[in-house]
Amino acid sequence: MQTNKRINGIIIGLAGLILLILVGLVFYMFQGTTSASQAAQAQAAVDSLFTDESHNYLNPEYSKEKLATTQKQIKKVGFLDRSNYQSQVQQAEKLYQGLSDLDQVFEGNQIKDRGVAIPKLADLAVKVGVDQALLEQQSQNLEGIAQTGTGQDLKSLYQDVTNLIDAKAGVMEQVKALPEINDDFDSLSQAAQAVANFSDTYANYLKQGLYKDVQDQLNQYGQKVGQMIVEYPTALDQNPNLLDLLKNTPSLALGLKDSQYEKHLQVSLTFDDGPNDEFTPQLLDVMNKYGVKGTFFLMGAYVDEYPEMTKRIVDEGHYLGNHTYNHFDLHDLTDEEVKTQFEWTNMAIEEATGTRPKMYRMPFGGGGERVYNLMADSGMESILWNLDSLDWKTQDRDMIVEEVMNDLQEHSLILMHDTNQATVDAIDILIPKLQEMGYEFVSPLDIDFELRYFPE
Ligand SMILES: [Zn+2]
Numbered sequence: 001m002q003t004n005k006r007i008n009g010i011i012i013g014l015a016g017l018i019l020l021i022l023v024g025l026v027f028y029m030f031q032g033t034t035s036a037s038q039a040a041q042a043q044a045a046v047d048s049l050f051t052d053e054s055h056n057y058l059n060p061e062y063s064k065e066k067l068a069t070t071q072k073q074i075k076k077v078g079f080l081d082r083s084n085y086q087s088q089v090q091q092a093e094k095l096y097q098g099l100s101d102l103d104q105v106f107e108g109n110q111i112k113d114r115g116v117a118i119p120k121l122a123d124l125a126v127k128v129g130v131d132q133a134l135l136e137q138q139s140q141n142l143e144g145i146a147q148t149g150t151g152q153d154l155k156s157l158y159q160d161v162t163n164l165i166d167a168k169a170g171v172m173e174q175v176k177a178l179p180e181i182n183d184d185f186d187s188l189s190q191a192a193q194a195v196a197n198f199s200d201t202y203a204n205y206l207k208q209g210l211y212k213d214v215q216d217q218l219n220q221y222g223q224k225v226g227q228m229i230v231e232y233p234t235a236l237d238q239n240p241n242l243l244d245l246l247k248n249t250p251s252l253a254l255g256l257k258d259s260q261y262e263k264h265l266q267v268s269l270t271f272d273d274g275p276n277d278e279f280t281p282q283l284l285d286v287m288n289k290y291g292v293k294g295t296f297f298l299m300g301a302y303v304d305e306y307p308e309m310t311k312r313i314v315d316e317g318h319y320l321g322n323h324t325y326n327h328f329d330l331h332d333l334t335d336e337e338v339k340t341q342f343e344w345t346n347m348a349i350e351e352a353t354g355t356r357p358k359m360y361r362m363p364f365g366g367g368g369e370r371v372y373n374l375m376a377d378s379g380m381e382s383i384l385w386n387l388d389s390l391d392w393k394t395q396d397r398d399m400i401v402e403e404v405m406n407d408l409q410e411h412s413l414i415l416m417h418d419t420n421q422a423t424v425d426a427i428d429i430l431i432p433k434l435q436e437m438g439y440e441f442v443s444p445l446d447i448d449f450e451l452r453y454f455p456e
Helices: 002-032 036-047 064-075 079-105 114-127 132-142 151-176 185-201 209-230 240-248 250-256 279-290 300-305 307-315 335-353 368-374 397-407 421-437
Strands: 266-274 295-298 319-322 411-417
Touching: 036 064, 036 079, 064 079, 151 209, 185 209, 185 240, 185 250, 209 240, 209 250, 240 250, 266 279, 266 421, 279 307, 279 421, 295 300, 295 307, 300 307, 300 335, 307 319, 307 335, 319 335, 335 368, 397 411, 397 421, 411 421
Parallel strands: 266 295, 266 411, 295 319
Antiparallel strands: none
């Protein structure tokens, strides 16, 4: 009986084991393998996380919800096949994490979308003065890439950002390495030179927001150096070059504030070849908006055509100049003809406004000493310029603005023309910029710059 019982026990145990194996087999057949339709659904769910079949680009609509839905689909797949789908999902999660991390580099700006990321990066690169050609090449490489990046692209984006940050850290180190400030004239002069060199070398960087703390550091240092130099009696009077250096280096110029050497910024806006009824009124409107006065060098022929526009210029407080009647090249005219060109114009202006202009400008700036001498008794002053906006040539708003800003001096007499829309648009940008910089808008007769004729 004992033996039978034991045998029974073994049989029951074996049966249980066989049952377990059978159940396991059934489970394996139903759960471990995957039907074709389950596989297709799971793959579709995984694919929906990307924009391309090779899974190089993350779907911009990738989200935690979308991820959860995909995970659900994968769970329906036989467990033996799951890891394949799981690893594809992990690829998506990695890409997402990478892009999110990059977002943080850009202080939370949304750059997951590739279309946003590249201009942002380009923008940042321009700000820190990265080579334009390189940047263009980079944009071309990225052209045609879907909204989000591949791991490879990400890597290079990271590298770019890292480089930008490293570059800035390097510049910051440079500014902190400026010589220690000692209160003796020679070392102060050397420190001033060091500031000027630094500003020169890093001019492109310092303009930009990313480098603001570098600029702050430089300003602090430069202001102190400037102030200490000003405190040396007569030092600047005896060192005009050093004074120029201080005036022309913004951070050093901070130290001149409230001293007798403080920079006195002046600008004269002059517009030739009008008046007309299209651009002249627009220019007047823009200048009125900012409350500044400009000078119009008028052609007599157009004054006769637009006497009311001529009167409006005077009525609104602007200055008038004589730019001859027909704008001939004065080299081609006899002495008598030159005088007639100016006299006819004065008559036209007087008829339209009741006043005679106090200035004249030679067409094309040409005529030289001969014309200057011919006009010596006219009671008018010859006015030329030290800054050609090239508006007549470029006829492009941004190029005009750039030309003026690049050539700007302490006393800038600017040549422009009220004959094209780009000038009007540029003036609308330039006036507030100049005002912000502290420029005073003056008549060419009051500016601290004199050029009566170009040597010929
Ligand atoms: Zn002209």
